[in-house]
Amino acid sequence: MRFKAIAALGILSLVSIVPAFGQATTKIGVITSLTGSLAAFGEAHKNGYAIALDEINAKGGVLGKKIELDFYDDQSKPDQAVQGVSKLIDQDQVPVLLGSYSSESTKAIVPAVSQRETPLIIPTATADNVMDSKSPWIFRVCAGANDYAKETIAFLKANGAPKKMSIVYENTNFGQSNMKAMSAAAKQAGIELVAVESYEAKSPDYKAVLQRVKQANPDVIYFCSYLLDATTLMRQSREVDLNPKYYTSSGTGFAAAEFPTEKGAGKNAEYTFSVSQWLPEAKWAGSKEFDAEYFKRFKSHPAYHAIQAYAALHVAAQAINNAKSLDPAKIRDAIKNINMSSTPFGPIKFDNGQNQHPVLITQIQKGQYRVVFPADAAEAKPIIPAPVWSKR
């Protein structure tokens, strides 16, 4: 009896591995991390995609049909992502693919997608090696780690030119690739690297690491952290009385909406600099509305991962409409020539597959993010040096 029930469930499930027939909607493939260590970001992606999906379908979808998203969970692992490419393209025959979340999963799927001659739109992966292959099928919406480093160095040079830098980065792909990018950029700019410290993310105690940094006495610290470690790091920086002239960072945790609030580091976040790809207050049309819609649906403010997913889906839909066809090669050409002058994520145009997305430097002043660099986008002057902890 038990066996029969289990067998029935098994057969029903097996059906899912077999392709489906006939669709009244157009499917667009999405690979993201729905489970695993990066699930929180996969969820941000899913939410961003959901908002874009509704907007696109409200306007009639693409080529007269509504679109549907065909998700594959890469479980935060690159080999699963590669399998997802196969399922979505070989079996479900999607004309265009979006994803994945992490740099390593994205890097893993690039050859698989290129081999299958289907366009891939990358929303969030910032590691630069992702674009190394120069394949004509790969397009990236977000800016890369090198851009983060270059912009930060440019900002530092124009604002005091510090001599010694320490990099504190988490021991993951995100952290390591940003550390590498900044190390190269700093060396080129003649800045001396002292105390390049890696840490194991999600630990309760970073005081020893920060003591090591303090010993090296850097002028500027470049953090590569996610939000909750960012909170812990700033709080413990105060506890060990670490006072560089500048606290800078490669975004993410230090650019999250909650970071300057009570849900993040609160007052400890004051005076920190961060690179930023997007803020709810950004001057792009639709930015604030996206933030409001996201908050209405999901009761929290979006990090930029969500809007990058949103933008990627809009690019896909627009490209299909421009191409007037579901042929992957035509869609690829449409993406190549796309010129979206005004989206909530700014203007989108691809040059050799890379969207020339501007990177801004922001500083938290009085609990708000203020753009301080480059000069033409700046709305406030940077406050340098950061006051020592005992005087705050």
Added chain:
Amino acid sequence: MLRLHFGCSILSAFFAERVGTNASAPERRGLKNLVRFLQACADGLLTGALYAVIGMGLALIFGVMRIVNFAHGAFLMVGMYATYVLFDYFKINPYIGFIPAGIALFIFGYLVYMALIRPIRDRSHFMQILMTMGIGLILTDAAQLIFKADYRQTNIDLINRSVHLGPFGANAAEVLSFAIALAFVIGLRAFVVRSRTGQALRAISQNAEIAPLMGINLVRIQGISFALGTALAGIAGGLLLPRLYLFPGVGEDYTTKAFVMVVLGGMGSIEGAAFGGLVLGLSESLTSLYLGNQWALIIDFVLFLLVLSFKPAGIFGRQRA
């Protein structure tokens, strides 16, 4: 209170005098290094106390039932979520909320034991391990389905306060959780040594075949020890909540750490596991200070393997591994 203040000022004076302008540069540096070392030790012990609570919970389960409980970290996560819910909805401070969370975990652990572990207690170790793995998976994914994968944080006032003792500083919340954890270590030891249930536990831990002949209700005591073990994991979760953050997978690393502690301390020894926790905290902190944080976890495991190689019974162990 007065004595503490007195001690404070003596220490401050001592260090101020040494680090003042009269001391030579190497002397000052040497003292600074000493301060740094001691501070790292203090930080390590503060974190280690929390680890100890987690380890003791597993020592109970492992020592009494020889079950490699892969769901231990998941129970910690459940305790953390329970404490978080109390904080988010009822505004109960986690340093109070951990108590109802612990009680809830106790009941939950008992039910899990009765429903899922007891039926297979005669089966091979393999199957028991498999079962706990399955339970862990269910708990983790269920947490993700209910609470979503988002990271959550509690922000209470205490986490932003520090206490100072001379040149040493510590986070007020960490000191509080240290005190609570210490209370549990002492309390658990007293329970195990003095109470009848505790003695029954130790009897089963020493020889599970003879113990029932002494009139001990094996199933009930094992159920209690499992429940107590998971309750401790849940309490540790609650205490961790203000200083860490919460997401469905948070418990995974702590399962392995708990095993390291239990082995370090010696199986069947609850004080050993607590000691193992302190050792882990200390070693992680000192490794972070002198080698860098990325080596801290490796050192944990290397320590573990060293102990296994040279003293498999653990530091406090009485039996062969």
Added chain:
Amino acid sequence: MSLFKSWKFWVGLIVVLLWTRMPWFIHNNYQLQVLFRITLFAALGLSWNLVGGYAGQLSLGHVAFFGVGAYGLAIFTELGVPVWIAAFLAAIVSTAVAALIGAISFRLRGPYFALATIAFAEVLRLAATNLNVTGGAIGLTMPGLFIGRTFWRSFYLAAVALAVISFLTNYWASRSRFGYYLMAIREDEDTAAAVGINTARCKLYALLISAFLTALAGALYGSAFQFIVPDSILTIDISIQIAIITMLGGAGTLLGPIVGAVLLLTASEAFKNVFQESHLLIYGILIVVVVLFMPEGIVGGLQHRFRKRIKPPKDVKPQPVLDGAAQ
């Protein structure tokens, strides 16, 4: 040879031939990848079975050998070694690692052994995350053991070949004296030692063979998916997956690991497609259910059922055990 007279041999041969022809029956790469994964894990389960099934040593750190195989392939190829030789070199290195792990861990029993193996695997994972030679957390691009348009088919056939070799190793173990020694160790290690079996050496040999095969599987897997990071190729999840497949299928049986791999991996992939986010929950429930109701694993449970139905031969009369025994 009596082997060819056995019906089981012929059935097995036909199954293997059909299994090899699978790529020609299915039409897309996705299903082929799923089959590849199932076959490779069957091979992994069979390799693990030597240590975990026959010798009864619960190793939960087998991913160490898997990862060494994959990283070894990448690093040796980087050094200029031809790609297939690199794969075998990697397997040899993995065997050396196994010797080290065995030397320390086999002095421990039961759960302690399991924990030691976990610790070793974690040390390797953390080392791979921190060292530059392994690419750190950023990962490494793997060399292609097979390239060209039908490379998935080639990988699949290689996996089948590895599975067959692992199966034959199991078969030999179950029939040979060495295999009996292992089973004796599993049943009661102290008595086995008392009887004169060199338990340490037997366990070590089982581990070495197992490690070699596991490493080859790791090299295949890494090369097939073309990119590895420590969190995908040295993660404890894989160790647990291998152990679960074999234990649920039936540890210490010949078919157990195969049945386990087929059922569990198919279920896992199907759950992912059908249940999306809750697929791990369903998978966990599946494990709990099987453990509760099928204590010896699926194959073990079936064997148990069949054994009960075997009747004694008709021409044997029950004899009294002792002369003069009453009744």
